Structure formats: structure tokens, C-alpha cells
Amino acid sequence: TKRYSITLLPGDGIGPEVISVAKNVLKLAGSLEGFLSFPFPVFPLFRIEFSFQEMPMGGAALDLTGVPLPEETLSAAQRADAVLLGAIGGYKWDKNEKHLKPETGLLQLREGLKVFANLRPATVLPQLVDSSTLKKDVAEGVDLMVVRELTGGIYFGKPRGFGTNEKGEDIGFNTEVYSTHEIDRIARVAFEIARKRRGQLCSVDKANVLEASMLWRKRVTAIASEYPDVELSHMYVDNAAMQLVRYPKQFDTIVTNNIFGDILSDEASMITGSIGMLPSASLGESGPGLFEPIHGSAPDIAGQDKANPLATILSAAMLLKYGLGEANAANRIENAVLDTLNRGFRTGDIYSTGNKLVGCKEMGEEVLKSV
Amino acid sequence: TKRYSITLLPGDGIGPEVISVAKNVLKLAGSLEGFLSFPFPVFPLFRIEFSFQEMPMGGAALDLTGVPLPEETLSAAQRADAVLLGAIGGYKWDKNEKHLKPETGLLQLREGLKVFANLRPATVLPQLVDSSTLKKDVAEGVDLMVVRELTGGIYFGKPRGFGTNEKGEDIGFNTEVYSTHEIDRIARVAFEIARKRRGQLCSVDKANVLEASMLWRKRVTAIASEYPDVELSHMYVDNAAMQLVRYPKQFDTIVTNNIFGDILSDEASMITGSIGMLPSASLGESGPGLFEPIHGSAPDIAGQDKANPLATILSAAMLLKYGLGEANAANRIENAVLDTLNRGFRTGDIYSTGNKLVGCKEMGEEVLKSV
Ligand SMILES: CC(C)[C@H](C(=O)O)[C@@H](O)C(=O)O
Ligand SMILES: CC(C)[C@H](C(=O)O)[C@@H](O)C(=O)O
Numbered sequence: 237t238k239r240y241s242i243t244l245l246p247g248d249g250i251g252p253e254v255i256s257v258a259k260n261v262l263k264l265a266g267s268l269e270g271f272l273s274f275p276f277p278v279f280p281l282f283r284i285e286f287s288f289q290e291m292p293m294g295g296a297a298l299d300l301t302g303v304p305l306p307e308e309t310l311s312a313a314q315r316a317d318a319v320l321l322g323a324i325g326g327y328k329w330d331k332n333e334k335h336l337k338p339e340t341g342l343l344q345l346r347e348g349l350k351v352f353a354n355l356r357p358a359t360v361l362p363q364l365v366d367s368s369t370l371k372k373d374v375a376e377g378v379d380l381m382v383v384r385e386l387t388g389g390i391y392f393g394k395p396r397g398f399g400t401n402e403k404g405e406d407i408g409f410n411t412e413v414y415s416t417h418e419i420d421r422i423a424r425v426a427f428e429i430a431r432k433r434r435g436q437l438c439s440v441d442k443a444n445v446l447e448a449s450m451l452w453r454k455r456v457t458a459i460a461s462e463y464p465d466v467e468l469s470h471m472y473v474d475n476a477a478m479q480l481v482r483y484p485k486q487f488d489t490i491v492t493n494n495i496f497g498d499i500l501s502d503e504a505s506m507i508t509g510s511i512g513m514l515p516s517a518s519l520g521e522s523g524p525g526l527f528e529p530i531h532g533s534a535p536d537i538a539g540q541d542k543a544n545p546l547a548t549i550l551s552a553a554m555l556l557k558y559g560l561g562e563a564n565a566a567n568r569i570e571n572a573v574l575d576t577l578n579r580g581f582r583t584g585d586i587y588s589t590g591n592k593l594v595g596c597k598e599m600g601e602e603v604l605k606s607v
Numbered sequence: 608t609k610r611y612s613i614t615l616l617p618g619d620g621i622g623p624e625v626i627s628v629a630k631n632v633l634k635l636a637g638s639l640e641g642f643l644s645f646p647f648p649v650f651p652l653f654r655i656e657f658s659f660q661e662m663p664m665g666g667a668a669l670d671l672t673g674v675p676l677p678e679e680t681l682s683a684a685q686r687a688d689a690v691l692l693g694a695i696g697g698y699k700w701d702k703n704e705k706h707l708k709p710e711t712g713l714l715q716l717r718e719g720l721k722v723f724a725n726l727r728p729a730t731v732l733p734q735l736v737d738s739s740t741l742k743k744d745v746a747e748g749v750d751l752m753v754v755r756e757l758t759g760g761i762y763f764g765k766p767r768g769f770g771t772n773e774k775g776e777d778i779g780f781n782t783e784v785y786s787t788h789e790i791d792r793i794a795r796v797a798f799e800i801a802r803k804r805r806g807q808l809c810s811v812d813k814a815n816v817l818e819a820s821m822l823w824r825k826r827v828t829a830i831a832s833e834y835p836d837v838e839l840s841h842m843y844v845d846n847a848a849m850q851l852v853r854y855p856k857q858f859d860t861i862v863t864n865n866i867f868g869d870i871l872s873d874e875a876s877m878i879t880g881s882i883g884m885l886p887s888a889s890l891g892e893s894g895p896g897l898f899e900p901i902h903g904s905a906p907d908i909a910g911q912d913k914a915n916p917l918a919t920i921l922s923a924a925m926l927l928k929y930g931l932g933e934a935n936a937a938n939r940i941e942n943a944v945l946d947t948l949n950r951g952f953r954t955g956d957i958y959s960t961g962n963k964l965v966g967c968k969e970m971g972e973e974v975l976k977s978v
Contacts, residue, residue: 334821337815339815339816343816369741369742369745369852369853369854370740370741370742370852371740371741371742374740390761390783390817391816393780396817396818397818398818398821398822401786403786403788405786405787405788406786406787406822407784407785407786407787407822408784408785408817408818408819408820408821408822408823409764409782409783409784409785409818409819410782410783410784410817410818410819411780411781411782411783412761412780412781412782412783413778413779413780413781414778414779414780415772415774415776415777415778416776416777416778417774417776442866442869444708444710445710445714445762446761446767446779446781447767447768447769447779447780447781448779448780448781449779450705450769450779451769451777451778451779452779473869473870474869474870474872474873475873477848477870477871477873477874477877478873478874478876478877478882479877480874481740481741481852481874481877481878482740482877483740495813496870498813498844498845499844499845499848499867499870500848501845502845502846502848502849503848503849503851503852503874505849506848506849506850506852506853507852511849
């Protein structure tokens with residue numbers, strides 16, 4: 237038996253509901269490893285067992301401990317084999333000062349886990365193509381991956397803060413900064429991913445204006461020589477925002493900085509029309525990865541058993557694949573999700589007539605049947 | 608007769624073609640002022656006469672003078688009543704060093720004219736709703752205006768450049784910085800515009816992460832008290848990128864910083880599906896405004912009489928309305944464009960079966976007939 241320890245961070249809003257469902261799916265998928273290939277006798281050698289540790293994070297942690305990322309939570313996460321996060325934030329903490337915002341806890345977690353590579357797939361499933369606001373022929377077949385730099389750039393650059401300019405006016409300022417090392421390592425992650433996908437990498441920057449982007453473009457171009465099998469192209473961020481709407485199928489893998497990645501990956505996810513379906517992975521050089529659905533905490537439907545747990549379930553699949561190297565168990569979960577959709581089960585956000593409307597828990601039970 | 612001097616900057620690629628068409632439309636519309644209201648006798652008092660001065664800019668200026676914005680061009684523009692720009696840039700100059708890029712000339716022109724407010728309408732015309740990649744019910748009726756801060760933020764912030772960090776690695780860096788004064792004046796422009804539209808202003812920022820955005824949100828909120836009739840909301844930039852795809856009709860007027868405005872206005876323009884139709888205006892406190900189509904120089908179709916001149920013609924209408932206060936002549940041009948579309952004329956970029964395919968010049972002649 238292989239044993240992995242997973243830190244669960246349910247967080248706020250619908251977070252606890254979707255995490256509890258995904259936990260059950262992980263457990264079952266792990267226990268079935270070794271079964272499928274060797275139905276009898278069972279080889280317990282291949283079985284995966286998880287030990288789960290639930291820790292407070294975000295608004296929940298603020299209410300409990302006064303900070304959005306308690307030290308115990310960070311150190312538990314650092315010691316785990318992987319971290320699964322639900323969602324954070326809510327109206328209640330929106331007016332908090334910066335260091336007491338749930339979002340700040342998330343940024344501290346990314347920094348503390350050194351997860352510099354954020355993988356955000358945006359895939360239009362044939363079963364859900366009608367959920368997209370894009371015309372069917374534009375949306376169908378979209379299958380792209382945004383690789384976003386996650387621990388650098390304007391999110392963390394110094395100097396930052398408030399001050400006064402030479403005219404005596406108040407100013408607010410931030411620094412967009414990238415080093416060769418930071419660019420090289422995210423570029424390599426992106427090239428590796430593109431290589432395993434369709435072999436096309438589009439690097440997005442604003443090199444016609446920003447020095448930080450000029451260095452970005454230069455280094456990504458340099459790293460490309462290590463990956464002759466991957467076709468590299470460059471695109472300005474304003475054009476990329478247009479091209480995602482015009483013809484999203486042109487993209488395979490996109491690599492970009494922290495802030496452009498924040499914007500473009502959200503745009504790409506909305507193009508699929510089903511953000512309740514989209515997972516994400518954040519990875520470092522070594523150490524545990526952080527896995528989370530891209531949707532937010534949805535405080536308006538929290539506690540009503542209406543949330544779509546599939547994005548978190550698919551995040552658990554990414555956890556197995558990218559976090560633990562357990563591709564087989566990951567595929568099992570992904571197939572279970574597709575099977576459940578094929579059997580017609582839909583939560584409210586992806587419901588269309590002719591299908592079966594279910595809540596969060598029931599969707600989880602149906603996925604368990606398909607695992 | 609009212610006389611205005613206009614500096615024309617044809618620029619590169621399709622720039623000269625579309626400028627020459629728009630110039631004729633401006634002339635005719637000006638000469639007709641005073642006619643419509645008083646058919647006989649003509650009151651020459653109301654007639655508008657233009658003197659046009661053509662100056663080199665962008666790649667054309669680089670080839671001619673070695674710099675993308677010659678001093679003579681800038682000073683002619685500064686002395687004019689308004690400036691009409693075609694488009695700049697092309698493959699030929701793509702590898703130039705930063706200070707020798709056509710784009711740098713454009714940034715210098717904006718700075719030199721102090722045009723801090725960039726107005727970019729994105730409207731889906733009923734005649735062209737099918738050009739959008741969005742579903743008809745999502746695209747139809749979209750009518751929004753992006754007010755982008757144009758002479759501040761990360762585009763111009765200092766310090767900027769290249770250097771070495773404490774680990775000895777090369778770095779590239781830029782500064783995102785806003786002062787109260789810069790935010791207040793763009794906010795006022797946006798509130799004024801929202802007031803004349805549907806009374807709704809959405810300010811887009813990343814105040815959950817960036818100090819520059821926190822100050823932005825604070826000042827926009829403060830200025831709102833001067834405009835009790837305008838409803839102000841705030842949205843994070845990643846969410847705005849999503850909402851533009853999900854439900855663009857929710858937006859009336861958007862105000863945002865330079866870089867977010869660059870990205871979101873391009874995204875919004877692509878949502879209309881007809882960027883060959885979209886004009887823009889850049890305005891300062893006083894002095895001439897800068898008016899240009901939002902499309903680029905399209906070097907692949909340059910010189911082939913294929914370009915859509917309507918965006919430049921509509922930019923000329925914005926020039927009349929926002930630059931010279933000649934709303935009547937502006938409306939005349941806008942109506943002429945609609946009439947020409949209603950009569951079925953289409954350039955290649957907006958062509959659909961059943962319509963009449965025309966080139967740049969012929970489209971211009973048809974608009975002249977409708978003026
Ligand atoms: C909550 C916020 C700080 C965060 C970000 O901007 O990175 C979120 O938008 C995301 O994309 O994960
Ligand atoms: C050409 C470039 C410098 C410019 C910008 O980024 O402002 C363009 O994209 C625009 O939006 O006008």
C-alpha cells in the first residue's frame with residue numbers, strides 16, 4: 237500500500253461542501269488501485285491510502301484565529317504530500333484590511349509552498365458545449381492549458397505600497413519584476429506540458445511596452461532551444477484577450493506572467509461556459525502541490541447543497557496526476573466524471589433540459605458509482 | 608464658416624488608405640453643415656471647413672527620418688485642433704530596438720498630447736450581430752464604452768528597465784503607479800460619459816492584490832459623490848474579463864487603468880465581432896484630441912484596397928463630437944455609416960452572403976452618398 241498525506245483546506249462558502257465530496261472520491265479511487273488490473277487476487281501493494289488532515293484557511297481561519305493563513309495551516313500544508321483547497325472569501329471579510337483578507341492568505345500559501353507554476357486547463361466537453369456563450373462551432377473542441385507564473389511579477393514585486401510624489405500627491409505603486417531564473421523555470425514547465433499536449437506553446441507578454449516583458453520574451457525564446465519539438469510563438473496580451481474570443485481553438489498551451497495569467501485564464505475558463513467544471517494545479521520545484529477548483533466560494537449558494545463538486549473532483553484528479561504521479565488513479569476519476577455527465581447528471585450551473593438536476597452531494601454519489 | 612485644422616497621421620499598412628477615405632467624408636460632412644437645417648438660403652456661418660496637414664508617423668516616419676515620431680509631427684499635432692491617426696506598425700520594424708519601434712512613437716504622441724483619457728466604444732450593430740463569435744442573444748444589444756487611462760500606470764511608470772537582483776540574476780522591471788490627481792481626472796471623464804449614457808459606471812481594478820489599485824478604488828469612490836446620478840460599481844479585472852464573455856450587456860461604462868484597459872478594450876472589441884468598425888478617441892484636459900480606429904495596420908492586406916474604412920470614418924465622427932464639439936456633423940457621419948450598411952455594402956471583414964462586397968474606396972464612396 238502506498239500512503240499519502242493530504243492537507244484539506246475547505247475554506248469558505250461552498251468550499252467545505254465540495255471538499256467533502258472530493259475527499260470521498262479520492263478515497264475510493266485510491267482503494268481501487270491494484271484492483272482493475274489484477275481483479276483477483278488483489279495486490280495491496282498498489283493500493284493507495286490517504287490520510288487527510290483538515291486545516292482552517294481564508295475567512296474560516298480569520299474567524300477562528302484572526303489571520304487568513306495560520307502558521308499551523310501553512311506548516312501542515314508544507315509537510316503534506318499534496319494540498320487540496322476548496323475556495324476562500326466572502327462578503328463578510330470584503331472590507332478587511334489587506335493583511336486580514338482571505339485572498340492574502342491564499343497569496344501567502346502560494347508563496348509558502350513556493351508553487352510558482354499554475355496550470356489551468358480550459359476544456360469544452362462535448363456534453364457541455366451549449367453552456368458556452370460562444371457559438372457552437374467556435375467553442376467545440378477547445379482544449380487549452382494556461383500556465384501562469386504564480387509567485388512573482390506584480391503580485392509580489394517590491395517596492396510596493398503608498399507614498400507621495402514630487403508634486404505632493406498621494407500615490408499607490410507596485411513593481412512588475414521578473415528575473416531570468418523565474419522566467420526560465422516557468423518556461424520549462426510550460427514547454428514540458430506543451431510537449432505532452434499538441435506541441436504548441438504561445439508565450440503571452442507586452443514586450444512592445446514593458447521591459448519586464450522584453451526579458452520574458454528573450455528568456456522564453458532562449459529556453460525554446462531545449463525543446464526543438466515544441467513550436468513556440470509569441471503574442472501580445474491585448475491580442476491574446478481578443479484571440480481567445482475570436483478563435484480559441486488556435487491555442488494549445490499558453491505561458492504568461494502572474495497578472496496576465498490571472499486575467500487570461502479567467503477569460504479562457506468563461507469561454508468554456510462551465511467554470512464549475514474547471515480544476516487547477518499549482519506546482520513548485522519540489523514539495524507539495526496545491527490543487528483547487530478555479531471557481532470561487534459562491535457565498536450566495538453556500539450551505540444549500542447546490543454547488544457543482546466536479547471542479548474539485550477534477551482538481552483531485554490533477555492532484556493524483558501532477559502531485560503524486562498517480563496517473564492511473566487520476567484517469568479513473570476523470571473517466572468517472574465523464575461517465576456521470578454521460579448518464580445525464582447535472583448541477584444547476586450546467587443544467588439543460590433533458591438532464592437530471594442534482595445537488596452537490598448527489599452528484600458526488602453518482603461520481604462514486606462511476607469510479 | 609468655422610475653420611478647423613486637422614493633423615492627419617496616415618502611418619503604416621492600411622493607414623493611408625483609410626485616412627484618405629475618412630478625409631473625404633470629413634470634408635463633405637463639414638461642407639454640409641448649415642445646409643440641412645436651412646436648405647435655402649445657405650448660411651455659410653455654420654459651414655465647417657477643414658485644413659488638413661499630413662505628417663509622417665510610425666514606421667513611415669522611421670523610414671523617412673529615422674525616428675517613429677519626428678518633432679515636426681508632434682508639434683504639428685500639438686498645434687492642430689484635432690489629430691486623426693490611421694494605424695502604425697508592421698513586420699518590417701518588429702525587430703527594432705525599443706526607441707525605434709513604431710509603437711514607441713504612438714506612446715510618445717499620447718504623452719506629448721497629454722491625452723490621458725482613451726474612449727473605446729464597443730457596440731454591436733444589429734446589421735452585424737452575426738459577425739460576433741458570441742451567440743446572438745448574448746451579443747445583440749451590446750453597447751458599452753471603455754474609458755482607459757492612457758498616460759500613466761505601468762506604461763510610463765518609473766523606475767523601469769533592466770538590472771541585476773541580489774542573487775546576480777538579470778531582471779526586467781516596470782512600475783505601476785497612480786497618483787490621486789491622475790485617478791481623479793480619469794474618473795471624472797468616466798462619470799461624465801456614464802451620465803450621458805445609461806448612468807452606470809463599473810470601475811475595474813485588482814484592489815485585492817495591488818496597492819495602486821487600492822488607491823484607484825478609493826479615489827474613484829470619492830469622486831462618485833460628485834455624481835450622485837451615476838451608479839458606481841467595482842469589479843476585479845479577472846472577473847471583468849470573464850463577465851465580458853458571459854454577459855457583456857451588463858456593462859454600460861467601464862473605467863480602468865492603462866494596462867487593464869488595453870486588455871479589456873481589445874477583448875470587448877472582439878466581442879462585437881467587427882473590429883473593423885470600432886473607433887477611439889483620446890482626450891486631454893485641453894489641447895487637441897487624438898482619434899484613431901482600434902484596428903491595426905494589417906500589413907497583409909495593405910495597398911490592396913481591401914481595408915474597412917468605417918472604423919476611421921467613425922473615428923472622424925468622434926473627432927467632430929468629442930474633439931470639436933460638432934455633434935451635428937458627427938451624427939451625420941454616424942447615420943451615413945448606418946445607412947451604407949443598411950444598403951448592404953460590406954468590406955471583406957464584415958461580409959456575409961446576400962450583401963455587396965466592396966473595397967475600401969468603394970465603401971468610402973458609398974458613405975459619401977449617404978452623408
Ligand atoms: C483571489 C486572488 C488573489 C487570486 C489571484 O489574483 O491570483 C484569484 O483571482 C486567482 O486567480 O486565483
Ligand atoms: C501599440 C500599443 C503600444 C498600444 C497600447 O498598448 O496601448 C495598442 O495596443 C493600443 O491599445 O493602442
